[in-house]
Amino acid sequence: MxxxxxxxxxxxxxxxxxxxxxxxxxxxxxxxxxxxxxxxxxxxxxxxxxxxxxxxxxxxxxxxxxxxxxxxxxxxxxxxxxxxxxxxxxxxxxxxxxxxxxVIRPTAEVIGEYTNSNQIGVLGTKGTIQSNSYLIEIEKFFPDVKVYQQACPLWVPLIENGEYNKPGADYYVQQYLDEIMSQSAHIDTLLLACTHYPLLQDKIKTHLPADVNVVAQGxxxxxxxxxxxxxxxxxxxxxxxxxxxxxxxxxxxxxxxxxxxxxxxxxxxxxxxxxxxx
Incomplete structure (x- = not known):
């Protein structure tokens, strides 16, 4: 065989x-x-x-x-x-x-196609955000796109512990979304730059204006x-x-x-x- x-x-x-x-x-x-x-x-x-x-x-x-x-x-x-x-x-x-x-390069190659305002927010772990990998890679393919970043250190523990679909998760979802959206009023696309985060995607959308794209990587x-x-x-x-x-x-x-x-x-x-x- x-x-x-x-x-x-x-x-x-x-x-x-x-x-x-x-x-x-x-x-x-x-x-x-x-x-x-x-x-x-x-x-x-x-x-x-x-x-x-x-x-x-x-x-x-x-x-x-x-x-x-x-x-x-x-x-x-x-x-x-x-x-x-x-x-x-x-x-x-x-x-x-x-x-x-x-998963970073293939995402960076296309993410600029999702934004009309040329302003993107990147949500990731502390390690991903501190590496500036998305800032570097997106710049190569979409030099006109402005990238804002926000670390969301509590989201992965929520997901790994099965708390992502419970009411208590809403507080931490709202907290990090407020922080990223406060960086610019023109962000129209949020990249979920952690493959755990799509498990929170439905909650994330409920805390955002309807015209903000939420992009998962799968x-x-x-x-x-x-x-x-x-x-x-x-x-x-x-x-x-x-x-x-x-x-x-x-x-x-x-x-x-x-x-x-x-x-x-x-x-x-x-x-x-x-x-x-x-």
Whole structure:
């Protein structure tokens, strides 16, 4: 039997499932592995060194499961670990024939098309915002667009603890939206620059004027990945096509992971616990 060579989708927790769902819908023919590092989440307030260490460890684990390609469905990991992995780790590893992609560049390539006022607000973790990755990348593609940023450090813990759809979350949603919107009266587009945040998207919209676009990344990343595979047949031809989906988490409470994960995928999730060094 042919060994599985799936697309790997990695996140610090359950948030990356919003990207996985879009990718699997756009490209249903492939096999997929999802890994959530819930046991060490959230990543947003951790140091550059720690985020890189955790991310590279999880990427190598996915490579060892047969993945020729891993998507970092995590903005913090994309901002603080992707470049080092691509430029230093991969060339000096046994995995030089494998690839790792992130979510920031494909988003930056198109986000300017969503705004009429040329003013965008970026909502992200502390790590993503402090990296200025979106300021740098959007400037390359849309130099006329003004970008405002706001860290939302309490949103990921709310989501990871299953509090995102409860009334108490409204206070923290309102708090950070007030802070970003107070930076300019002309912001007409808000980018959810954390793959966890779409789980709060309905709440976010209720606290904003109807003419403000709220942009999630899932479909953007999925379209970009489809284009990447067309342009890189050397990677695409390695992928197996059995429509197999497997889910892994670094928390030993797999039942809790499965309960929340199943709300945000088109699949019934029954995950397997994976131990990573703490």
């Amino acid at each position: 042919e060994s599985s060579r799936p697309i790997g989708v990695f996140d610090s927790g359950i948030g990356g499932l919003t990207v996985y769902r879009s990718i699997a819908k756009q490209l249903p023919q492939y096999d997929y592995i999802y890994l959530g590092d819930n046991g060490r989440a959230p990543y947003g307030n951790r140091s550059f060194k720690t985020i890189h260490e955790y991310t590279w460890e999880c990427v190598q684990w996915m490579f060892n499961q047969g993945c020729p390609l891993v998507i970092l469905a995590c903005n913090t990991a994309s901002a603080k670990a992707l470049r080092t992995i691509q430029q230093q780790d991969l060339p000096n590893s046994p995995y030089t024939h494998k690839r790792v992609l992130g 479909d953007i990343v999925a379209v970009s990945l489809a284009d990447y595979l067309q342009r890189h047949p050397d990677i695409e031809e390695k992928l197996t096509r059995n429509q197999d989906r497997r889910f892994f988490t670094t928390t030993d409470d797999t039942e809790d992971f499965d309960k929340h994960a199943s709300l945000f995928t088109d699949d019934e999730v029954k995950s397997t616990y994976v131990s990573m060094k703490q």
